[in-house]
Amino acid sequence: MRRELKKGSISSLLVSKDSNVTYLSGFKGSDSVLFITQDSGFFLTDSRYTQEAKASVSGLAVMEVTSSTYDTIGGIVRRNGIKRIGFEAMNLPYQVVKNLEGHLGGARLLPTMNIVERLRVIKDSGELSRIRSSVKLMKKILKKALDVVRPGLSEKALSARIECEFLKAGAKPAFQTIVACGKNSSKPHAQPTDAKISKDDAVMIDMGCALDSYCSDITRMALIGRVKDRIKELCSIVRTAQERALEAIAPGRRISEVDRAGRQYIADKGYGKFFGHSMGHGVGLEVHEEPSVSGRSKGILRPGMVFTVEPAIYMPGLGGVRIEDMVLVTDSGYEILTR
Numbered sequence: 001m002r003r004e005l006k007k008g009s010i011s012s013l014l015v016s017k018d019s020n021v022t023y024l025s026g027f028k029g030s031d032s033v034l035f036i037t038q039d040s041g042f043f044l045t046d047s048r049y050t051q052e053a054k055a056s057v058s059g060l061a062v063m064e065v066t067s068s069t070y071d072t073i074g075g076i077v078r079r080n081g082i083k084r085i086g087f088e089a090m091n092l093p094y095q096v097v098k099n100l101e102g103h104l105g106g107a108r109l110l111p112t113m114n115i116v117e118r119l120r121v122i123k124d125s126g127e128l129s130r131i132r133s134s135v136k137l138m139k140k141i142l143k144k145a146l147d148v149v150r151p152g153l154s155e156k157a158l159s160a161r162i163e164c165e166f167l168k169a170g171a172k173p174a175f176q177t178i179v180a181c182g183k184n185s186s187k188p189h190a191q192p193t194d195a196k197i198s199k200d201d202a203v204m205i206d207m208g209c210a211l212d213s214y215c216s217d218i219t220r221m222a223l224i225g226r227v228k229d230r231i232k233e234l235c236s237i238v239r240t241a242q243e244r245a246l247e248a249i250a251p252g253r254r255i256s257e258v259d260r261a262g263r264q265y266i267a268d269k270g271y272g273k274f275f276g277h278s279m280g281h282g283v284g285l286e287v288h289e290e291p292s293v294s295g296r297s298k299g300i301l302r303p304g305m306v307f308t309v310e311p312a313i314y315m316p317g318l319g320g321v322r323i324e325d326m327v328l329v330t331d332s333g334y335e336i337l338t339r
Contacts, residue, residue: 001015001024001036001115001116001119002036002038002187004118004119005036005038005115006012006038006043007085008049008110008112009084010037010084010085010086010110010112011037011038011039011082011083011085012036012037012077012080012082012084012085012086013034013035013036013037013085013086013087013112013115014033014034014035014073014074014086014087014088014092015033015034015035015088015116016033016088016091017088017116018030018032018085018093018287019120019286019289020034020088020116020117020120021033021034022123022213022285023116023120023285024036024116025043025055025056025057025059025117026057026058027043027045027052027056027057028047028056028213029045029049029052029053029198030049031046031048031049032044032045032049033045033052033069033073034060034227035038035073035076036217037076037082039080040080041059041060041061042060042061042063042076042238043057043060043061043063044063044065044069044072044073045062045063045064045065046064046065047064060107070099070100070102070103071103073100073103073104074075074103074104074105075203077104077105078105082107083106083107083108084107084110085104085107085108085109085110086108086109086110086111086112086115087100087110087111087112088112088115088116089111089112089113091113094285097109097152097168098167098168111137111148113215114290115318115335117289117290120284120285120289120290121282121290121291121302121304122302122304123284123304123306123328124304124307127214127284128304128306128328129213130211130212130213131214131215131216131283131306131326131337132337133207133211133212133214134171134208134210134211134212134214134215134216134309135216135218135257135326135337135338136210136253137166137169137171137209137211137216138207138209138216138217138218138338139218139338140169141162141165141166141169141207141209142205142207142218142220142277143163144165144319145158145161145162145165145205145207146205146220146222148161148220149197149203149224149302150197150224151196151197151198151199151201151206151224151225152196152197153196153197154192154193154194154195154196155179155180155181155184155190155192155193155194155195155196155197156179156192156193156194156199158179158192158197158203158205159176159177159178159179159192160192162177162179162205162207163177167207169209169211170211171209171210171211172209172261173207173208173209173210174208174209174210174215174216174217174287175208175217175287176191176192176333177192177205177206177207178190178192178204178205178206178207178219179203179204179205180192180203180204180320181190181195181196181197181198181201181202181203181204181333182195182198182201182202182319183316183318183319184319185202185203185204185314185315185319185320185321186314186315186316186318186319186320187314187320188226188242188276188277188312188314188320188322190204192238197224198224198225199224199225200224200225200226200227200228201223201225202221202222202223202224202227202228202231202235202319202321203221203222203223203224204220204221204320204321204322205219205220205221205222206218206219206322206324207211207219208283208287210287213285214284214285215283215285215286215287216326216338217283217287217308217324217326218284218324218325218326219310219322219323219324220323220324220339221235221278221321221322221323223235228318229290230315231321234313234315234319234320234321235323237265237266237269237271237313237321238266238311238312238313238321238323239323240265241263241265241266242262242309242310242311242313242323242325243261244261244262244264244265244308245258245259245261245279245280245311246309246334246336247261248260248261248262249301249327249329249333249334250301250329250332250333250334251301251302251329251330251331251332251333252300252301253301253304254297254298254299254300254301255291255292255294255297255298255299255300255301256294256295256297256298257293258279258280258293258301258309259278259279259280259294259297260295261291262279262309262311263275263279263295266311266313271312271313272286272309274313274314275311275312275313275314276314277312278292278293278294278295279293279294279309279310279311280307280308280309280310280324280327281292281293281307281308282305282306282307283306283307283308283326284306291305291307293307293308293309301329301333302329303329303330304328304329305328305329306326306327306328306329306337307326307327308316308324308325308326308327309325309327310322310323310324310325311323324338325337325338325339326338
Protein backbone atom coordinates (compact mmCIF):
# COMPACT_ATOMS: atom_id res chain seq x y z
CA MET A 1 0.00 0.00 0.00
CA ARG A 2 2.91 2.34 0.74
CA ARG A 3 4.28 1.66 -2.73
CA GLU A 4 0.90 2.69 -4.18
CA LEU A 5 0.99 5.89 -2.14
CA LYS A 6 4.45 6.76 -3.46
CA LYS A 7 3.20 6.42 -7.02
CA GLY A 8 0.71 9.18 -6.26
CA SER A 9 3.25 11.30 -4.34
CA ILE A 10 1.20 10.88 -1.17
CA SER A 11 3.08 10.57 2.11
CA SER A 12 0.20 9.14 4.17
CA LEU A 13 -3.30 7.71 3.96
CA LEU A 14 -6.28 8.03 6.27
CA VAL A 15 -8.25 4.76 6.07
CA SER A 16 -11.84 5.09 7.28
CA LYS A 17 -13.79 2.35 5.48
CA ASP A 18 -14.51 -0.46 7.96
CA SER A 19 -13.66 -3.30 5.57
CA ASN A 20 -10.35 -1.66 4.64
CA VAL A 21 -9.51 -1.15 8.32
CA THR A 22 -10.17 -4.85 8.86
CA TYR A 23 -8.06 -5.84 5.84
CA LEU A 24 -5.02 -3.83 6.93
CA SER A 25 -5.22 -4.35 10.69
CA GLY A 26 -7.25 -7.47 11.43
CA PHE A 27 -9.61 -5.47 13.64
CA LYS A 28 -13.25 -6.51 13.19
CA GLY A 29 -15.04 -3.76 15.08
CA SER A 30 -16.23 -0.36 13.91
CA ASP A 31 -15.70 3.36 14.62
CA SER A 32 -11.96 3.12 14.04
CA VAL A 33 -9.57 4.62 11.51
CA LEU A 34 -6.02 3.96 10.40
CA PHE A 35 -3.44 6.62 9.70
CA ILE A 36 -0.62 5.13 7.64
CA THR A 37 2.58 7.03 6.86
CA GLN A 38 5.63 5.85 4.94
CA ASP A 39 7.38 4.93 8.20
CA SER A 40 4.64 4.33 10.76
CA GLY A 41 1.09 3.15 11.24
CA PHE A 42 -1.50 4.27 13.78
CA PHE A 43 -4.78 2.64 14.80
CA LEU A 44 -7.19 5.21 16.23
CA THR A 45 -10.26 4.25 18.24
CA ASP A 46 -12.12 5.25 21.38
CA SER A 47 -12.41 3.65 24.81
CA ARG A 48 -15.14 1.24 23.66
CA TYR A 49 -12.70 -0.65 21.45
CA THR A 50 -9.24 0.02 22.92
CA GLN A 51 -8.90 -3.31 24.74
CA GLU A 52 -10.06 -5.31 21.75
CA ALA A 53 -7.73 -3.39 19.43
CA LYS A 54 -4.68 -3.95 21.64
CA ALA A 55 -5.46 -7.67 21.69
CA SER A 56 -6.03 -8.09 17.95
CA VAL A 57 -4.02 -5.41 16.11
CA SER A 58 -0.33 -5.89 15.42
CA GLY A 59 2.16 -3.76 13.52
CA LEU A 60 0.28 -0.54 14.31
CA ALA A 61 0.40 1.79 17.29
CA VAL A 62 -2.99 1.68 19.00
CA MET A 63 -4.03 5.16 20.10
CA GLU A 64 -7.10 5.89 22.19
CA VAL A 65 -8.95 9.01 21.10
CA THR A 66 -9.68 11.06 24.22
CA SER A 67 -10.73 14.45 22.88
CA SER A 68 -11.51 14.13 19.17
CA THR A 69 -10.28 12.13 16.21
CA TYR A 70 -9.50 15.43 14.46
CA ASP A 71 -7.13 16.49 17.25
CA THR A 72 -5.48 13.09 17.37
CA ILE A 73 -4.81 13.05 13.62
CA GLY A 74 -3.62 16.64 13.76
CA GLY A 75 -1.09 15.72 16.44
CA ILE A 76 0.29 12.86 14.35
CA VAL A 77 0.58 15.15 11.34
CA ARG A 78 2.48 17.82 13.24
CA ARG A 79 4.83 15.41 15.00
CA ASN A 80 5.74 13.66 11.75
CA GLY A 81 5.95 16.72 9.51
CA ILE A 82 3.39 15.31 7.07
CA LYS A 83 2.41 17.56 4.17
CA ARG A 84 0.15 15.45 1.91
CA ILE A 85 -2.58 13.19 3.29
CA GLY A 86 -4.71 10.91 1.16
CA PHE A 87 -8.25 10.08 2.25
CA GLU A 88 -10.85 7.62 0.95
CA ALA A 89 -13.02 9.96 -1.10
CA MET A 90 -15.91 7.50 -1.47
CA ASN A 91 -16.11 6.91 2.27
CA LEU A 92 -15.34 10.11 4.16
CA PRO A 93 -18.26 12.60 4.29
CA TYR A 94 -17.68 16.10 2.96
CA GLN A 95 -18.26 17.79 6.31
CA VAL A 96 -15.77 15.48 8.04
CA VAL A 97 -13.14 16.44 5.46
CA LYS A 98 -13.85 20.14 5.98
CA ASN A 99 -13.63 19.79 9.76
CA LEU A 100 -10.39 17.81 9.51
CA GLU A 101 -8.75 20.46 7.34
CA GLY A 102 -8.86 22.87 10.24
CA HIS A 103 -6.70 20.58 12.41
CA LEU A 104 -3.86 19.80 9.99
CA GLY A 105 -1.69 22.89 10.26
CA GLY A 106 -1.49 23.48 6.53
CA ALA A 107 -1.11 19.87 5.41
CA ARG A 108 -3.13 19.10 2.28
CA LEU A 109 -5.92 16.54 2.10
CA LEU A 110 -5.99 14.69 -1.22
CA PRO A 111 -8.90 12.48 -2.36
CA THR A 112 -7.94 8.93 -3.34
CA MET A 113 -9.92 6.12 -4.93
CA ASN A 114 -9.69 2.37 -4.32
CA ILE A 115 -6.06 2.20 -3.14
CA VAL A 116 -6.81 -0.51 -0.58
CA GLU A 117 -9.61 -2.06 -2.67
CA ARG A 118 -7.14 -2.75 -5.49
CA LEU A 119 -4.98 -4.70 -3.07
CA ARG A 120 -8.00 -6.65 -1.84
CA VAL A 121 -8.84 -7.90 -5.35
CA ILE A 122 -6.23 -10.68 -5.10
CA LYS A 123 -6.96 -13.06 -2.24
CA ASP A 124 -4.09 -14.72 -0.39
CA SER A 125 -4.19 -18.27 0.96
CA GLY A 126 -5.60 -17.20 4.33
CA GLU A 127 -8.42 -15.27 2.71
CA LEU A 128 -9.23 -18.14 0.35
CA SER A 129 -9.41 -20.51 3.31
CA ARG A 130 -11.93 -18.24 5.03
CA ILE A 131 -13.96 -17.83 1.85
CA ARG A 132 -14.07 -21.60 1.40
CA SER A 133 -15.31 -22.01 4.98
CA SER A 134 -18.01 -19.40 4.38
CA VAL A 135 -19.06 -21.15 1.17
CA LYS A 136 -19.12 -24.56 2.88
CA LEU A 137 -21.48 -23.28 5.58
CA MET A 138 -23.66 -21.49 3.04
CA LYS A 139 -24.05 -24.66 0.95
CA LYS A 140 -25.01 -26.61 4.07
CA ILE A 141 -27.73 -24.08 4.94
CA LEU A 142 -28.89 -23.95 1.31
CA LYS A 143 -29.44 -27.71 1.34
CA LYS A 144 -31.55 -27.35 4.48
CA ALA A 145 -33.55 -24.59 2.84
CA LEU A 146 -34.21 -26.59 -0.32
CA ASP A 147 -35.35 -29.54 1.82
CA VAL A 148 -38.13 -27.45 3.38
CA VAL A 149 -39.33 -25.50 0.33
CA ARG A 150 -42.98 -26.44 -0.13
CA PRO A 151 -46.33 -24.96 -1.18
CA GLY A 152 -47.82 -22.74 1.52
CA LEU A 153 -44.49 -21.55 2.92
CA SER A 154 -44.13 -17.76 2.72
CA GLU A 155 -41.16 -15.90 1.31
CA LYS A 156 -40.60 -14.19 4.67
CA ALA A 157 -40.69 -17.47 6.59
CA LEU A 158 -38.09 -19.14 4.38
CA SER A 159 -35.84 -16.06 4.36
CA ALA A 160 -35.98 -15.82 8.15
CA ARG A 161 -35.32 -19.53 8.53
CA ILE A 162 -32.16 -19.29 6.41
CA GLU A 163 -30.89 -16.30 8.37
CA CYS A 164 -31.57 -18.01 11.71
CA GLU A 165 -29.55 -21.02 10.54
CA PHE A 166 -26.61 -18.73 9.74
CA LEU A 167 -26.77 -17.18 13.21
CA LYS A 168 -27.03 -20.58 14.90
CA ALA A 169 -23.87 -21.66 13.04
CA GLY A 170 -21.86 -18.67 14.29
CA ALA A 171 -22.11 -16.63 11.09
CA LYS A 172 -24.41 -13.82 10.01
CA PRO A 173 -26.26 -13.05 6.78
CA ALA A 174 -24.01 -11.22 4.31
CA PHE A 175 -27.14 -9.43 3.07
CA GLN A 176 -30.90 -9.78 3.45
CA THR A 177 -31.73 -13.23 2.13
CA ILE A 178 -33.83 -12.97 -1.02
CA VAL A 179 -36.67 -15.45 -1.39
CA ALA A 180 -38.98 -14.57 -4.28
CA CYS A 181 -41.66 -16.79 -5.78
CA GLY A 182 -43.81 -16.45 -8.87
CA LYS A 183 -44.05 -12.93 -10.30
CA ASN A 184 -42.01 -11.51 -7.42
CA SER A 185 -38.91 -13.19 -8.83
CA SER A 186 -38.89 -10.70 -11.72
CA LYS A 187 -37.48 -8.14 -9.24
CA PRO A 188 -33.68 -8.57 -9.12
CA HIS A 189 -33.46 -7.57 -5.44
CA ALA A 190 -36.93 -8.55 -4.32
CA GLN A 191 -37.89 -7.99 -0.69
CA PRO A 192 -39.35 -11.13 0.91
CA THR A 193 -43.10 -10.74 1.41
CA ASP A 194 -45.98 -12.69 2.92
CA ALA A 195 -46.62 -14.23 -0.50
CA LYS A 196 -46.82 -18.02 -0.27
CA ILE A 197 -45.20 -20.54 -2.57
CA SER A 198 -47.78 -22.24 -4.78
CA LYS A 199 -47.95 -25.87 -5.88
CA ASP A 200 -46.54 -25.11 -9.35
CA ASP A 201 -44.00 -22.41 -8.69
CA ALA A 202 -40.45 -21.22 -9.28
CA VAL A 203 -38.67 -19.83 -6.23
CA MET A 204 -35.53 -17.72 -6.41
CA ILE A 205 -33.25 -18.05 -3.37
CA ASP A 206 -30.32 -15.63 -3.17
CA MET A 207 -28.33 -16.08 0.03
CA GLY A 208 -24.91 -15.72 1.56
CA CYS A 209 -23.19 -15.47 4.90
CA ALA A 210 -20.27 -13.71 6.52
CA LEU A 211 -18.11 -16.11 8.51
CA ASP A 212 -14.89 -14.94 10.16
CA SER A 213 -15.43 -11.66 8.25
CA TYR A 214 -15.44 -13.27 4.77
CA CYS A 215 -18.54 -13.54 2.63
CA SER A 216 -20.22 -16.04 0.34
CA ASP A 217 -23.04 -15.60 -2.19
CA ILE A 218 -25.19 -17.96 -4.26
CA THR A 219 -28.49 -17.95 -6.12
CA ARG A 220 -30.52 -21.04 -6.93
CA MET A 221 -33.93 -21.66 -8.48
CA ALA A 222 -36.23 -24.15 -6.75
CA LEU A 223 -38.78 -25.50 -9.24
CA ILE A 224 -41.87 -26.99 -7.61
CA GLY A 225 -44.50 -29.10 -9.32
CA ARG A 226 -45.43 -28.26 -12.92
CA VAL A 227 -43.57 -25.04 -13.57
CA LYS A 228 -44.55 -23.07 -16.67
CA ASP A 229 -42.70 -24.06 -19.83
CA ARG A 230 -41.64 -20.44 -20.30
CA ILE A 231 -39.85 -20.48 -16.93
CA LYS A 232 -38.16 -23.77 -17.83
CA GLU A 233 -36.98 -22.17 -21.06
CA LEU A 234 -35.55 -19.20 -19.17
CA CYS A 235 -33.75 -21.56 -16.77
CA SER A 236 -32.15 -23.36 -19.69
CA ILE A 237 -31.04 -20.11 -21.34
CA VAL A 238 -29.59 -18.69 -18.12
CA ARG A 239 -27.77 -21.91 -17.34
CA THR A 240 -26.17 -21.97 -20.78
CA ALA A 241 -25.31 -18.26 -20.54
CA GLN A 242 -23.49 -18.96 -17.29
CA GLU A 243 -21.50 -21.74 -18.94
CA ARG A 244 -20.55 -19.38 -21.78
CA ALA A 245 -19.38 -16.79 -19.26
CA LEU A 246 -17.38 -19.38 -17.31
CA GLU A 247 -15.64 -20.54 -20.50
CA ALA A 248 -14.32 -17.00 -20.95
CA ILE A 249 -12.46 -17.06 -17.61
CA ALA A 250 -8.69 -17.44 -17.85
CA PRO A 251 -5.82 -15.40 -16.40
CA GLY A 252 -4.76 -12.62 -18.74
CA ARG A 253 -8.13 -12.19 -20.43
CA ARG A 254 -10.22 -9.07 -20.06
CA ILE A 255 -12.87 -9.12 -17.33
CA SER A 256 -15.31 -7.58 -19.79
CA GLU A 257 -15.10 -10.73 -21.95
CA VAL A 258 -16.79 -12.72 -19.16
CA ASP A 259 -19.75 -10.37 -19.17
CA ARG A 260 -19.89 -10.23 -22.95
CA ALA A 261 -19.85 -14.01 -23.43
CA GLY A 262 -22.87 -14.66 -21.21
CA ARG A 263 -24.78 -11.52 -22.11
CA GLN A 264 -24.47 -12.12 -25.85
CA TYR A 265 -26.06 -15.56 -25.53
CA ILE A 266 -29.04 -14.12 -23.66
CA ALA A 267 -29.36 -11.39 -26.30
CA ASP A 268 -29.18 -13.92 -29.12
CA LYS A 269 -32.12 -15.75 -27.57
CA GLY A 270 -34.15 -12.53 -27.64
CA TYR A 271 -33.99 -11.63 -23.94
CA GLY A 272 -31.19 -9.06 -23.88
CA LYS A 273 -33.36 -6.23 -22.58
CA PHE A 274 -34.45 -8.37 -19.62
CA PHE A 275 -30.90 -8.69 -18.21
CA GLY A 276 -29.96 -5.31 -16.80
CA HIS A 277 -27.23 -5.81 -14.21
CA SER A 278 -23.59 -6.81 -14.58
CA MET A 279 -22.51 -10.43 -14.90
CA GLY A 280 -20.98 -10.48 -11.45
CA HIS A 281 -19.06 -8.84 -8.61
CA GLY A 282 -16.12 -9.54 -6.37
CA VAL A 283 -16.69 -11.26 -3.03
CA GLY A 284 -14.47 -11.08 0.04
CA LEU A 285 -14.70 -8.91 3.13
CA GLU A 286 -17.76 -7.41 1.42
CA VAL A 287 -20.34 -9.30 -0.57
CA HIS A 288 -20.02 -6.67 -3.32
CA GLU A 289 -16.47 -5.51 -3.94
CA GLU A 290 -13.92 -5.29 -6.74
CA PRO A 291 -13.67 -6.54 -9.40
CA SER A 292 -16.88 -5.55 -11.12
CA VAL A 293 -17.60 -8.13 -13.81
CA SER A 294 -19.24 -5.91 -16.39
CA GLY A 295 -18.88 -4.94 -20.00
CA ARG A 296 -17.39 -1.62 -18.87
CA SER A 297 -14.60 -3.17 -16.82
CA LYS A 298 -11.06 -2.31 -17.94
CA GLY A 299 -9.43 -4.92 -15.71
CA ILE A 300 -7.59 -8.12 -16.53
CA LEU A 301 -8.32 -11.49 -14.91
CA ARG A 302 -5.60 -12.49 -12.46
CA PRO A 303 -5.11 -15.59 -10.29
CA GLY A 304 -6.55 -15.04 -6.82
CA MET A 305 -9.59 -13.06 -7.94
CA VAL A 306 -12.89 -14.27 -6.49
CA PHE A 307 -16.16 -13.12 -8.05
CA THR A 308 -19.67 -14.23 -8.92
CA VAL A 309 -21.01 -15.21 -12.32
CA GLU A 310 -24.77 -14.55 -12.24
CA PRO A 311 -26.60 -14.19 -15.54
CA ALA A 312 -30.34 -13.63 -15.27
CA ILE A 313 -33.56 -12.90 -17.11
CA TYR A 314 -36.33 -10.90 -15.42
CA MET A 315 -39.78 -10.89 -17.07
CA PRO A 316 -42.28 -8.54 -15.36
CA GLY A 317 -45.64 -10.24 -14.97
CA LEU A 318 -44.11 -13.70 -15.40
CA GLY A 319 -41.12 -14.12 -13.13
CA GLY A 320 -37.35 -14.20 -13.19
CA VAL A 321 -34.47 -16.64 -13.27
CA ARG A 322 -30.99 -16.07 -11.89
CA ILE A 323 -28.24 -18.63 -11.37
CA GLU A 324 -25.23 -17.45 -9.39
CA ASP A 325 -21.96 -19.14 -8.50
CA MET A 326 -18.69 -17.93 -6.99
CA VAL A 327 -15.52 -18.46 -9.01
CA LEU A 328 -11.81 -18.37 -8.19
CA VAL A 329 -9.40 -17.49 -11.00
CA THR A 330 -6.50 -19.95 -10.92
CA ASP A 331 -3.12 -20.08 -12.69
CA SER A 332 -4.58 -22.24 -15.43
CA GLY A 333 -8.26 -21.24 -15.55
CA TYR A 334 -10.90 -21.16 -12.84
CA GLU A 335 -12.45 -23.10 -9.98
CA ILE A 336 -16.16 -22.93 -9.17
CA LEU A 337 -16.31 -22.59 -5.39
CA THR A 338 -20.05 -23.05 -4.95
CA ARG A 339 -20.72 -26.34 -6.72
